[in-house]
Amino acid sequence: MEITGVSDLPLHYGRVPNWLIPIMRRLSRAIMDVMLLEWGPGKVVERLSNPLWFQGFNNVIGMDWDSSGSTTVTLGILKEVTRPQDDGLAILGGKGRNSLNVPLELRKLPGRFDVDVEKLERTSRLVAKVDSTLLQDGYELYHHSLILDEKGRWGVIQQGMNLETKFARRYHWISVANPVDELREGIAGAYNGVVLNVHESHEAKEVIIDLLGEDPRRISRQYLQLMSYIRGNSIESWLGLGTLGAISREARMIYMKPVDVNKVMKILNHVREFSPTNLQDALLLGLGPSTVRALSLISDLIYSEPPSYRDPVNYPYDPFKYAFAIGGKDGVPYPVRRDVAFEVIQTLEDIVSQTKLDKKDKSLALNKLRELKLGTSKRS
Structure with a gap:
């Protein structure tokens, strides 16, 4: 099956409404709980490192389906609701000056994280260098988040802005040994043509x-x-x-x-x-x-060894359908429906609570979630 899609990330002005932020936090935490139960923290890192899977997650919690803010807001929300000591998962860094906090935050990780701090700090810096120096595509980086599980599996999500077009690109990485010689997981954004690569x-x-x-x-x-x-x-x-x-x-x-x-x-x-x-x-x-x-x-x-001039942006799949989950902040495809959002949150929280009360029923609870998903798909 061929998977294609498009993701443009224009600059949207304005802020997330105050009434929507608590919904995003609670829904993100509920989804995170289910993912951790189903997959464990390593798989969560892998999923978030997929450029347009991340965009789909952003759509589900009610953020704009095509906004540059989808990166900064969604990662900010996820960082707020993630509990490293309990989850075995941490989200470090962030937008602007917060991106420089990765080294300090690495050294504050709970003891359950068995990671090489100096190696991860070096990797974080190299990934930023690759997407700003070895790839020069007209986008200036202003966001850098390191996603990490307790065993040292990592992902990096960073975003750059083209100051002329006011469009953004999001760069995703997943646990490569050498960022200078190995490729990214992918890039979400509009195709520009010739770049210095x-x-x-x-x-x-x-x-x-x-x-x-x-x-x-x-x-x-x-x-x-x-x-x-x-x-x-x-x-x-x-x-x-x-x-x-x-x-x-x-x-x-x-x-x-x-x-x-x-x-x-x-x-x-x-x-x-x-x-x-x-x-x-x-x-x-x-x-x-x-x-x-x-x-x-x-x-x-002089030496007849040109760099690549290929723009490496790609599109694994179109996440727009996920914007239909509860609606979007800017009313696309329709305004956020609070009643639907709270119903989804309550359902997810009940499933997770039941699973935590009796771990033997974990499979049963998760099967109920899958049945719920299938029933929703049939109705839509």
Whole structure:
């Protein structure tokens, strides 16, 4: 079966109504209880790491089906209602400055969490670097949440905003060993076309590592000459300029936003002092978007190892149908129906309470939930 769908995340102004927030909290907690009983915390991490499954969850609790706020509000609500000591699940970080709190929050986790804090802190930083530096798609990150279970299985959800289009993208990751060389779980957002995507080019990454060992003055000189070439100088004028003469006459010109050469020189000098042997270390030493753009251009036009220019956004499935559960904050597909929301909450809470009273009846209670779901599907 082919699964397709679309998820645009435009910037919506305004706040969640005060009357809706308690409903979202209670419904989120009730759903979380059922998921933890049914799957355990590791599976919850996996599900939330699916870009549009997350969007479907957002729709069920009454948030906008297509809003950039669906990420920040839903994760904020989930963080509020999650109890790490009881659930074996934690949600760290958040929007804006809260995203910087991941290291501190990792060190405050309850004792039941058997995790390598320093490794997770490094992973969190690398994931942010990959989606802001190795992928440059026009979206500036402003939200970063780390979702973690007690055994160290993790997921990252972060969001960026395109300040010109006012659309957002949500980036999802799940427990990869090396974010620099392994792919995300997925990206939700509108397709933009050509972007700078060093993340998906193994050859370009190898050239960049080699270039980091070069004299920064030489790299700066090559970059300025390449920019001059792109602006219209004939390639014949380059003959006899060492490696610059290797530029292909058929090279495809991909526009890259110009960089501040002095800033790039400063970063290159700093990184070179530590002689990193891999891109992970270079990124954590301060290698940023401007420097990677310059090095990518050199890798492409001089060494014939271009980065990928493919936009990696994808769409696992369309979550809009889940907006029909209780309605949406902005009235799409209809205003939130409080009576339906409280009926759903009460049903879920009763099932969970019954299961907790007698663990032997867990399967029976969950079967009742499935029967309820099937009956609802038939009526709709």
